[in-house]
Every structure is written in C-alpha cells, then in structure tokens.
Amino acid sequence: MVILGAGFAGLACATALAGAGARVTVLEASGTPGGRGGSFREPRTGEILDLGPHLLVGANRDARALLERLGTLERLEFQRSLNIEYRWRGDRRSRLSCPPLPAPFHLAAGLLRFQALPLSERAAAVRIGRAVRRIEKTPGRFTASPSPQNGQCPTPEETVTQWLKRLRQGEHARHLLWEPLATAALNDHPGRASAFLFARVLAEVFSGGPRDSALGWPRGALGDLLKPADRWLEQRGGSLLYSSPAAGLVWKGSHVQEVRLRGGGSVRSDQVVSALPARALLPLLADAPASVGQLRDDCRLFAPRTLPILSVYFWSERRLLGTPFCALPEEEFPWIFERRALAEGSRGSWILALTLGGAQAWMNRPEAAILEASRRQMEGLFPGSERDLWHARVVRQPEATFEPAPDLCLRRPGPGTPADNLWLAGDWTNTGLPSTLEGAARSGHIAARALESRA
Ligand SMILES: Cc1cc2nc3c(=O)[nH]c(=O)nc-3n(C[C@H](O)[C@H](O)[C@H](O)COP(=O)(O)OP(=O)(O)OC[C@H]3O[C@@H](n4cnc5c(N)ncnc54)[C@H](O)[C@@H]3O)c2cc1C
Structure with missing residues (x-):
C-alpha cells in the first residue's frame, strides 16, 4: 500500500495499517515528518521552532493513539483539567479553571467561578454545556441534520455567532469566552464559522471526564513527535521515503496502477491513500478518468478555501x-x-x-x-x-x-473515492472535527478502517 504524505493523517493511517500487518510505503515530499504539525530550524539561533504553537486536548484520542504507537506520547505535557489564564494590560488576570469533577459538573463549576464574566452571564453560559451534551449523542461524523429535534443544537447552516445569540449568551460570554475559543478551535471568525463544528469540539472536550478537557502541548519540538515513524515502519517491513514527492497517478480505467515520482520513477501499488491537502492532491489528478470527476471537483472546491x-x-x-x-x-x-x-x-x-x-x-x-x-x-x-x-x-x-464555513463542512468527502483503489485522509476530509492534529489523525484511522473493511 502507498500512502501519500507524512503528516498526522498519513502517519496515523500508515501505522494503523502496518500495525495490522500491511506492507506500507509512505511518500513524503519534504525531508521531515509532520507537515503543518511540524517544525523547522531557525537559521540565526539554530532553535527548532514549530510552524506555529500547537495545543491539544486530553480528548484527542486518535492523535494520542498515534503517538502512543510511536512511543512519543510522554513528550506531551497535559494539564489535569482545563485551566486557561486570561490576561489584560496592567496585569489584570482571570482564570477559567474546571475542577476535577465528573462531567458536566466540571464545566459548570468552571464557568460559575469564571470571574471575568458578570454573574448573570455565567449561569447562561452553562446552557452551552447542556446543549453540547446532547450533541454527543449525535453521529460522530458531520451530517446534514445533526439532531433536528433538539432545539439547542446548532443547525448545519448556523454560524457560531448566530448559535450563541440563539442560546442567549451575553455579550461578555461571547466576546471573552466562546468566540475566542471558537476562533482558536476553528481558525475563523465566529461570524463565519460553522456552529456545528464548534459544538462538536465542545462535545468532545466537555462530555468526558475532566482530563478530556485538559490542554496539552509538546515539551520539545512538535515535529519530533513523529520522528520515530520511519524506523517504526521499517521494523514492520514498510518504509517512509522522504524527499519523494508524488507527481501524478497512472490510471487503468478507474484503478490507480502506479504513483509517479517527481524525480522520475514510480511506485506500483494495489491500494493508494492520499493524506494530502486538497491543493496538493488536485494536480495529481490531472490524468484521472472522467469517472473520478467528483473527487477532482471536491479538490477544486476545497483547495482555495x-x-x-x-x-x-x-x-x-x-x-x-x-x-x-x-x-x-x-x-x-x-x-x-x-x-x-x-x-x-x-x-x-x-x-x-x-x-x-x-x-x-x-x-x-x-x-x-x-x-x-x-x-x-x-x-x-x-x-x-x-x-x-x-x-x-x-x-x-x-x-x-x-475554512470551517457551514457550506464547506457539508461537502467534506469521506474516505472512499470513485476510484477503485484510491482512498482519502487529511484534516479536510469528513471527520466532524476542524483542521487539527486530532482531525488529521482521526481521518487517517477512518481511512485505514475503510480500506481494511473493503469488499
Ligand atoms: C500555524 C498552525 C497552528 C496550528 N495550531 C493547531 C493547534 O493548536 N492544534 C491543532 O490540533 N491543530 C493545529 N493546527 C492544524 C494542524 O497542524 C493540521 O490540521 C494538521 O497538521 C494537518 O495534518 P494533515 O496530515 O491532514 O496534513 P499536512 O500536515 O498538511 O500533511 C500533508 C503532508 O503531505 C506532504 N505532501 C504535500 N504534497 C505532497 C506530494 N505531492 N507528495 C508527497 N507528499 C506531499 C506535505 O509535505 C505534508 O507533510 C495548526 C496548523 C498550523 C499551520
């Protein structure tokens, strides 16, 4: 099997398949693993910096499972339960700190003690906690109607701001609490971002125990977390080939026969998983048959957004x-x-x-x-x-x-494609989660399961 891309999605997929006995070759364009969850050497100081600071949460089970396999999970440091310090100029501070109580009491207690909010708004904020507990019972994937019978759940078209207003969240609660959290989780303005996607994040984080909501971060470089992947795969008969960008796919009907490499040569494979962002996959589909048109359309839609x-x-x-x-x-x-x-x-x-x-x-x-x-x-x-x-x-x-816009969230493709033996992973595919390390790792696991259970 060939996996394209050694980000969190590609390596979650590759290690899950190799762990189940498959012989896996990962083709990675760059010289290091991690993709957007990677690191680089800063030229003046030699310091290894991440492409941006990353936070995880305890509920990130797929990302944790990947790191556990690779033996690097202990390189993450986690809080005991959610604890976020807020600071203003003049050294004014406040803290959202959830005590180690069972769900949903830890979030409720944290919100009720969050002094940055007026007392009247703290109780209203607890309403969000109740709403997302209902979301937990909806399917894990983003569907067109997550839970229409439940008036507190977001509708698929709603933005974060619209949902928060509908749930009568006060101005302070929106501006100080929910909207900054939504922007951090979804990387877009709450007036544009999908409320359902945000609610899924809140459900994952706040429906389990206090450790699920605890934040975590790498003790060293983020990119180091995936470094053991090449040896790990080699020990199981596979390989991770760096500086090996895929340049195209060779087709026979709607079957991928080979992956062409940019430097010349090709790799034959019975099954191919793309764990690339849409923009990187699109040019590889240049020679794809008309039957694979839907996949090309999906990539065209997602690539610029x-x-x-x-x-x-x-x-x-x-x-x-x-x-x-x-x-x-x-x-x-x-x-x-x-x-x-x-x-x-x-x-x-x-x-x-x-x-x-x-x-x-x-x-x-x-x-x-x-x-x-x-x-x-x-x-x-x-x-x-x-x-x-x-x-x-x-x-x-x-x-x-x-872009976590409501219309785009409804169009995220699943792991299967119209091609016989081409599968999709990557943070943009339909995981029900935003673009995150967890979304990427989950997509890799979803693709691996789909591939294993093919007819
Ligand atoms: C600055 C920043 C901050 C972030 N903060 C957070 C955060 O706090 N928490 C969080 O959970 N997430 C965060 N994210 C998001 C998270 O990093 C991504 O969602 C995740 O890393 C995406 O993983 P992926 O495997 O789907 O894709 P990528 O990481 O993009 O992996 C794709 C891989 O494919 C390779 N590739 C591309 N073209 C080819 C080709 N032709 N052939 C072979 N290989 C190819 C690339 O080099 C890359 O290694 C952040 C992202 C950034 C950039």
Whole structure:
C-alpha cells in the first residue's frame, strides 16, 4: 500500500495499517515528518521552532493513539483539567479553571467561578454545556441534520455567532469566552464559522471526564513527535521515503496502477491513500478518468478555501509570562506561549510566541509592520521588556487550516473515492472535527478502517 504524505493523517493511517500487518510505503515530499504539525530550524539561533504553537486536548484520542504507537506520547505535557489564564494590560488576570469533577459538573463549576464574566452571564453560559451534551449523542461524523429535534443544537447552516445569540449568551460570554475559543478551535471568525463544528469540539472536550478537557502541548519540538515513524515502519517491513514527492497517478480505467515520482520513477501499488491537502492532491489528478470527476471537483472546491495563521516568535533574556500559554482577549494577537530555548545559540533565553488565527488581513503585510505591531503588544503587556527581547522571527502559514464555513463542512468527502483503489485522509476530509492534529489523525484511522473493511 502507498500512502501519500507524512503528516498526522498519513502517519496515523500508515501505522494503523502496518500495525495490522500491511506492507506500507509512505511518500513524503519534504525531508521531515509532520507537515503543518511540524517544525523547522531557525537559521540565526539554530532553535527548532514549530510552524506555529500547537495545543491539544486530553480528548484527542486518535492523535494520542498515534503517538502512543510511536512511543512519543510522554513528550506531551497535559494539564489535569482545563485551566486557561486570561490576561489584560496592567496585569489584570482571570482564570477559567474546571475542577476535577465528573462531567458536566466540571464545566459548570468552571464557568460559575469564571470571574471575568458578570454573574448573570455565567449561569447562561452553562446552557452551552447542556446543549453540547446532547450533541454527543449525535453521529460522530458531520451530517446534514445533526439532531433536528433538539432545539439547542446548532443547525448545519448556523454560524457560531448566530448559535450563541440563539442560546442567549451575553455579550461578555461571547466576546471573552466562546468566540475566542471558537476562533482558536476553528481558525475563523465566529461570524463565519460553522456552529456545528464548534459544538462538536465542545462535545468532545466537555462530555468526558475532566482530563478530556485538559490542554496539552509538546515539551520539545512538535515535529519530533513523529520522528520515530520511519524506523517504526521499517521494523514492520514498510518504509517512509522522504524527499519523494508524488507527481501524478497512472490510471487503468478507474484503478490507480502506479504513483509517479517527481524525480522520475514510480511506485506500483494495489491500494493508494492520499493524506494530502486538497491543493496538493488536485494536480495529481490531472490524468484521472472522467469517472473520478467528483473527487477532482471536491479538490477544486476545497483547495482555495484555506485560512492562515500568523505567529511571531521572540527570544527574551528574561522569563516574562511565567506560564506555558495564556489568552489575551483584548489584544491583536490573542494567544501567547512561552517555553525555554533549547539551542546552543540561544542558551538561557526564553521563547515567546504571539499567535493570530484567521489572519487573512495580516498575510501580505511587510515583516517590519508585523514586527512593529507585535513588539508594541509585548511592551504593553510586559512594560520594559523591549530591552530583553533580542531576536524575533515571523512565521506565516497561509494555508494552515481549511475554512470551517457551514457550506464547506457539508461537502467534506469521506474516505472512499470513485476510484477503485484510491482512498482519502487529511484534516479536510469528513471527520466532524476542524483542521487539527486530532482531525488529521482521526481521518487517517477512518481511512485505514475503510480500506481494511473493503469488499
Ligand atoms: C500555524 C498552525 C497552528 C496550528 N495550531 C493547531 C493547534 O493548536 N492544534 C491543532 O490540533 N491543530 C493545529 N493546527 C492544524 C494542524 O497542524 C493540521 O490540521 C494538521 O497538521 C494537518 O495534518 P494533515 O496530515 O491532514 O496534513 P499536512 O500536515 O498538511 O500533511 C500533508 C503532508 O503531505 C506532504 N505532501 C504535500 N504534497 C505532497 C506530494 N505531492 N507528495 C508527497 N507528499 C506531499 C506535505 O509535505 C505534508 O507533510 C495548526 C496548523 C498550523 C499551520
């Protein structure tokens, strides 16, 4: 079997199939695993940086299963239950902290104690918790009618903002709590993003025990989590070929016979799984027969509808934040992360990252303008920090996620395609989840199961 792409989707699929005894070859265009969930070496300091800081939640069972297989799960650090610190200028702070109680009491208790909200709005916020507990009972996949008989569930057409207003969430609850969480989870403005997709995330996170809602992050580089995959596959008779971009598919009717490689040569395979983003798969379908037209149409639809994430990394002499991450609800860059620098060239420093999701308006701005705005934010949050910040790096990811618009969510393809032996995985396929490491890993597992159960 050939798997295209060594991101979380491709490696979840490859390791699930190889673990069940299949001989798997993974073709990866770049020289490292991880794709968008990967890392790179920053040239000046030698520091390994992620393409953007990533958070997971305890409920991310598919991503955790993949890392467990590869023996890297312990490289993630998890909270005991959800705990998000919010900060404003002038060192004003508040905390959404869910005590270790069984669901749904942990979320209710957390919301009722969340002092950033007026008392009157805290009780109303608990209503969202009740609504998403009903979603849990709806199918795991995104369907056209998730639960029409339940008035509290979002409809497939509804945006996050429309749903929150319908559930009479107050202005503070929307602006301080739900909308920043929705933007972080879906990477789009709540006025455009699918409410159902957001509700699915809330259901996954808040319907289980307190550990499901706990946030987690990699202790070191995110890209290192998937590094053992090549050896792991080799030990099971497979291989992960880096710097081996697929350039096209050779067809016989609606059957893929071979995968052509960009550098020449090809790989024959009885089954092929694409774990590529739609934009990367589309050119590979150039010679596909008319019978595979639906797949080409899906790729054409999804390829341009992606959204960016902008991150600005700072190296600081001093520890400024004092916690791995926190929310900055009134700032241009609404999340900040902090960790120790690890590379020789930045010994003793701390690395802070400001991030902004759905950053369309920023993507074409000159680097100097981005740096100026982010430095201004750092100075506002940490007065006098300017002299401690000795280096900065802007990281633009123009196609970080697919656009979580209601119309697009309804069109996500499943693992099967019109071709006899071509399967689909990737965070944009129909997992019921947004573009996340978990969505990607789940898609890989869904494709592996579909392939195993083929007639
Ligand atoms: C800045 C940023 C921040 C994010 N934050 C979070 C977060 O906090 N939490 C979270 O859960 N998710 C987050 N995400 C989303 C998450 O990283 C992605 O949803 C996930 O990594 C997608 O995985 P994938 O395997 O579907 O696709 P990709 O990671 O895109 O994998 C596709 C792979 O295919 C390879 N490829 C492309 N073309 C070819 C070809 N022709 N032949 C062979 N290989 C090819 C690519 O090199 C790549 O390795 C973030 C993403 C970004 C960019």
